Amino acid sequence: MRAFDVKICGLSTPETLAVALERGASHVGFVHFARSPRHMDVGPMAELVAKVDGRAETVIVTVDPDDALLDRFARDVKPDWLQLHGRETPERVREIKARTGLKVMKALPVAAAGDLAAVAPYAGVADRILLDSKRPKGSDLPGGNGVSFDWTLLTSAGSGLDPQMAYMLSGGIDADNVAEAVRIADPSGIDVSSGVESAPGVKDAGRMHSFFDALDRLGEPARKARVS
Numbered sequence: 517m518r519a520f521d522v523k524i525c526g527l528s529t530p531e532t533l534a535v536a537l538e539r540g541a542s543h544v545g546f547v548h549f550a551r552s553p554r555h556m557d558v559g560p561m562a563e564l565v566a567k568v569d570g571r572a573e574t575v576i577v578t579v580d581p582d583d584a585l586l587d588r589f590a591r592d593v594k595p596d597w598l599q600l601h602g603r604e605t606p607e608r609v610r611e612i613k614a615r616t617g618l619k620v621m622k623a624l625p626v627a628a629a630g631d632l633a634a635v636a637p638y639a640g641v642a643d644r645i646l647l648d649s650k651r652p653k654g655s656d657l658p659g660g661n662g663v664s665f666d667w668t669l670l671t672s673a674g675s676g677l678d679p680q681m682a683y684m685l686s687g688g689i690d691a692d693n694v695a696e697a698v699r700i701a702d703p704s705g706i707d708v709s710s711g712v713e714s715a716p717g718v719k720d721a722g723r724m725h726s727f728f729d730a731l732d733r734l735g736e737p738a739r740k741a742r743v744s
């Protein structure tokens with residue numbers, strides 16, 4: 517097992533942000549996508565991001581942002597990362613990095629082994645890849661669906677994944693299955709949103725503590741040290 521990052525995503529209140537920071541999240545995420553129950557406008561998001569004050573890396577989660585929105589993110593929110601869940605091509609990721617100067621985590625949906633072929637074109641372009649579940653039928657969200665995929669796909673012979681690749685794993689991870697996710701996939705980061713909520717978009721401090729307790733039980737050196 518390698519030491520891994522922990523990202524808590526879809527935060528929208530100072531109280532639950534404080535729990536994520538106190539428990540040592542390395543990354544905290546904020547969603548800007550109108551259809552999401554976790555959506556935050558740029559102004560309130562900027563206020564929340566300012567509270568992080570260097571204690572974790574900050575991430576805006578968004579979908580096919582246009583240039584005007586990118587400029588607002590970079591100017592008004594100033595996150596460390598953009599997490600992209602749309603149809604952004606490697607060329608578009610390159611443009612977005614150059615335009616904003618921000619690090620980019622490109623989310624790619626996985627349901628079957630063949631989906632992993634989409635990873636290689638982003639190598640050396642995206643700063644990080646996030647392997648997430650494919651959206652289930654009937655959902656109009658490209659992420660945040662609380663559904664996991666077959667993690668053994670990532671370590672199967674012939675997966676085509678570079679074993680050295682620093683990818684984050686997401687999709688339906690929670691306190692009950694995080695140990696198994698880490699054991700099977702050995703990712704360089706774990707990303708959780710629905711799994712620490714009491715209802716869509718409502719982060720639950722108790723569930724967040726249970727999640728971090730489960731991580732603590734994995735022992736050292738499970739988690740990377742938080743950013744200074």
Ligand SMILES: O=C(O)c1ccccc1N[C@@H]1O[C@H](COP(=O)(O)O)[C@@H](O)[C@H]1O
Pocket residue numbers: 525526545547549552553554577578579601646648657658659660661662663686687688689707708709710711
């Ligand atoms: O959370 C959302 O509503 C969302 C909306 C649009 C794109 C991505 C979104 N969430 C991201 O999806 C993954 C998995 O979430 P979950 O743990 O399965 O709920 C995570 O990175 C969320 O930030």
